[in-house]
Amino acid sequence: MPIFSNQLFDYNFGYLPPQQAATTFNITYDDLRPAALTGAKRQLHEPRAGGLSESARKRGRLNESSNDTLAINTIRLLSADMVQAANSGHPGAPMGCAPMAHALWAHMMSYCPTDPSWVNRDRFVLSNGHACALLYSVLHLAGFELSMDDLKSFRKLDSKCPGHPENFHTPGVEVTTGPLGQGLSMAVGMALASAQAAATYNKDGFALLSNHTFVICGDGCLQEGVTSEASSLAGHLGLGHLIVLWDDNRVTIDGSTDLSFTEDVLARYQAYGWHTLHVPNGDDDLDGILAAIEEAKAETERPTMIRVSTTIGKGSVNEGTGAVHGAPLGEADIASAKRAWGFDEKQSFHVGDEVYALYRRAAEQGARAQREWRAMLDRYAIMHPTLAAEFERRFCKPAGGELPDGWEKALPTFTAADKQLATRQSSQLVLNKLCDALPELIGGSADLTPSNLTKAKGALDFQRETPEGKYIRFGVREHAMAAICNGMSAYGGFVPFCATFLNFAGYALGAIRISAISKYGVLYVMTHDSIGLGEDGPTHQPIEMLLSLRSMPNVLTLRPCDSNEVSGAYRVALLNRTRPSVIALSRQAVPNHAGSTIERVAxxxxxxxxxxxxxxxxxxxxxxxxxxxxxxxxxxxxxxxxxxxxxxxxxxxxxxxxxxxxxxxxxxxxxxxxxxxxxxxxxxxxxxxxxxxxxxxxxxxxxxxxxxxxxxxxxxxxxxxxxxxxxxxxxxxxxxxxxxxxxxx
The missing domain is CATH 3.40.50.920 (Rossmann fold)
Known part of the structure; x- marks a missing residue:
């Protein structure tokens, strides 16, 4: 549903026009004028490490449902029951994060369970993937294809509820998470993709893409280096539709975070250029969480990090300790929590009708927004038929879109009489052609553009000021670069590529592995592919890297011998949309061979x-x-x-x-x-x-x-x-x- 500056959001009824909002909530019409909200927005732009602004609280949750507490405790107990039934898993984080998840899924996010791939849905990423019982609980409540029997089969063979979220396996799961930090870093890619697509397709009166990317992450995610890389770039690019809720529960596997993680995280994120907020009581202050999210949504120039201080394993007799992190609570402990919260201790996997009704309203509101969006797209097609056809092809077709007809004709061919080129130079020629033929192609290099030769002629950089650009300056951030490309692929409608020296694929292997597991057709352009790179020596010469990549399931490792095979390698990569491709390219010139063709590479x-x-x-x-x-x-x-x-x-x-x-x-x-x-x-x-x-x-x-x-x-x-x-x-x-x-x- 479009968001207008002169509308107010009600959590039961959606966006209300100003006159109705003024009557319903006994506030003045002046409070809703665009000028007033513009002034409030300026105030919200100031970095805040502490409490919320008064204006944000006024725009907080105005019509609290009496069933919110019941729903939050239901999520906590469903998660604990899942782990107990499996005798395996992580109950602590889901129980602590339940208020955050409820705030998002019951009140703040726009999604449509009957059309889970709706383009303008809000994206949700559970970066601390071990807390997946939380995600499965809210997906079930929201009406996705996840039954109570599925929840009961948590961590069992062929279950829809595996031990960490998998995007290709469970309806409603956006990305595969588990290795800490990958989820938040992929969310940066999703927010980047959303910003680029919005800059390309949104026109006056037609906000085709206005969605947000929401993340819940834990202390472990913020300790991983990949999130530092990705968050730094997100701040530089000003990805204002990225909102991260940090589960600040002060516990890791080893024990208290005092053992290893005592930095001022919000100060670090302010230095990255993020907007920061803190909700001191994340266990009970749902209004505070909602107000913080509202303030984050009002900040459109910077991503937002919300520190939500919680108690891990809230409700357990061992709450607040590492004992609730990675093991079942035990029947007696769960029964104690159920008694304390007014549940029948003899019932497991119980959801009251009131809770289902609360989530049904959220799903219905999302379905209504999806229908209105589809009607807007139909009107858009009348006003902008060429763009609409391209948008439909890229974003609305199954399996992540279809490549345009005839794109293979753009691939250049070569003869044995043609000039000898390094295959990285041939790659540049191919990319020049493909970037013209494929509007979905987006990517860049990890600060090696002059060496990787990945910038197509005339390509515009994606920057804060030019979000319509499609060439990304990833900086010296190889790991985040690969994870961000995974996020762009997950968003849909894009074919991302990224580049560095082949030897430095080692820095990116964690994210490349996620590409392979998740079936993302990311193109990895890796140059300087052998000892032939010369004087830089052993630190740069990739001896074992080809073998590392070839040993990874669902990855195509392509090392072309000449210019025709380079064209063929790109053809293979673009035709294989469910597995990533690594194209390893030489620094030194090679001859073109009479027997090589584009097609034979396949x-x-x-x-x-x-x-x-x-x-x-x-x-x-x-x-x-x-x-x-x-x-x-x-x-x-x-x-x-x-x-x-x-x-x-x-x-x-x-x-x-x-x-x-x-x-x-x-x-x-x-x-x-x-x-x-x-x-x-x-x-x-x-x-x-x-x-x-x-x-x-x-x-x-x-x-x-x-x-x-x-x-x-x-x-x-x-x-x-x-x-x-x-x-x-x-x-x-x-x-x-x-x-x-x-x-x-």
Whole structure:
């Protein structure tokens, strides 16, 4: 439902026009004039570490339901019952956070359980994902497809209520959380996506996107470095529709936060450029929580951090201690809490009709807002038909939108006669074309734009002053960069990409893993992909990183050998919208090969170079490589042909895609009885599933020009050819049969 500055919000009836609000609440019409609210907003912009402004309290909850306390305690007990039934889980945080969750889901958020993917819904992120019983409780009450039986199956096999929230598994869960800090950092990406989309599509009289992103996080989230990175960027960008409620319960697994976490968090967030508030009594002061959220919503220029001081395990005999953090309370303790709050201690998983009715009103209000929004979109389509069609394609289609027709025609093709380029340079050419063809493409670099070459020609930066921009200056924040891209992907309607040196993917692996688990099709553009980067030395040379990424489920790791394969790598990445892709690119120039094509990259591996078919002599050797080493193996094959040795060269840009090909195809690439040597200027580990011998790295690199490093570590025509002769001789003497490595289905 659109929010107007001259309307007042009532928690039972929604937004009221000023005359009706003045009559209903016995306030003057002057209190509701835009000028008055503008003045109040200026006052609210001042950073506040302490109590709420009087103007915020006046706009707080004006018509309190007598059932709020009942609902909050119901959430507490549902959460405790879930953990008790599973004999596993975390009851303390849900019991402490229940007032915050109730404030959001029953009174403040706009959502539609019958259309959970409604574009303009408010997003909710439970960053402290171990508190998921809280989220499952409110999703059930709000009417999402989560039954009481589902709650009772908490943490059981195939339950809709797993031990941490999973976006692809439970209706209403926006993002997968569990590793602390990832949720808050993804929320930054969601708020960024919302701001960019609003700047692009909102027009006078048509606020298509006005939603907020709400977060509940814990002390642990704020200790993780990734949230510091993400929060710093959020403050710089002025993401005013991001509101974080910090569960300040002063307890971590080790015990009191006095042991390790005594900084002034609100002062830190003020330094980041955030608006800060404090609700001292988060256990009982629902009005204070609601007023704080109202004040946060009124602050549109800065994100808001609300410190809500709570008691972990509120209601337990062990409340306020670490004993309630990660273990069931026990039947006696839960019964005691039920007696104290007026519940029947013999009943478990009980929800009163009054509580269901309270949440049903919130869901109905959201459904009404969704219908009004849809009608607005229909009017928008009349006034702005081109934008409306693009908006519908990006945001309103299933599976996260559909790419525009004909986008693949934008991919450039190359011939062997074209200039040799580093594959990072080819990537720049491809991105220039794709950014014109795909309005959903958004991303940037971790302070390495001149090296990663990820800024398309004419691209506008996303900044506080230019939220319509689509190039993001992530700064030196690799971990948050990846998490923010996850959030943009989760928001929907965007294809995010981000870039750094391949070696520094190590900083981002936590978030890349979330990409893979969550099925987010994020594009990771990783340059300087081998020891070939040269003089920067071992700290920058990614020896093990390709193997780390290749070992991660649901990730496509693509290392193209030339410009055509770069186009093919982007094609693969964009066609695989439910798994992230890492595109590893070279610093040094590589030749374009006559046998490479855009389409063949999708095979994962293919025969790039064959010996001339001038006789019936069988193959003696296969050389398989990726990236810049493919050119080396072609030179080796040409040299060995002069020695009457027939060598096939296989380009293997993507292990994962090759392994998905039919077995007959894989058999054809690596014929029985022909020894295989793999060549890659990175770790030797992993290649043994394809090759009988490997020319690779068994230690870290060194600081020197690339040509000297290649010579030192054996990436020369002479060394690879000598290794080839050695392998052929080993199997030719009759002592050993060439083992066939394609003997798996």
């Amino acid at each position: 095979l994962g591996g293919y025969t790039l170079h064959e010996p001339p078919v001038d006789d019936a002599t069988p193959l003696h050797l296969c050389l398989v490589a990726s990236g810049s080493e493919v050119g080396l193996t072609v030179q080796v094959a040409e040299l060995m042909h002069k020695e009457a040795v027939r060598v096939r060269v296989v380009s293997m840009p993507c292990w994962e895609l090759f392994d998905e090909q039919p077995v007959e195809y894989r058999k054809g690439v690596f014929p029985r009885g022909v020894p295989v040597i793999a060549v890659e200027a990175a770790s030797v580990e992993g290649w043994s599933k394809y090759a009988h011998a490997i020319v690779g790295m068994e230690g870290f690199g060194a600081s020197a020009p690339a040509k000297d490093l290649h010579k030192k570590f054996g990436f020369t025509v002479e060394h690879v050819a000598a290794r080839g002769r050695q392998v052929i001789a080993f199997y030719a003497n009759g002592d050993s049969e060439v083992p066939w490595l394609m003997n798996r289905p």
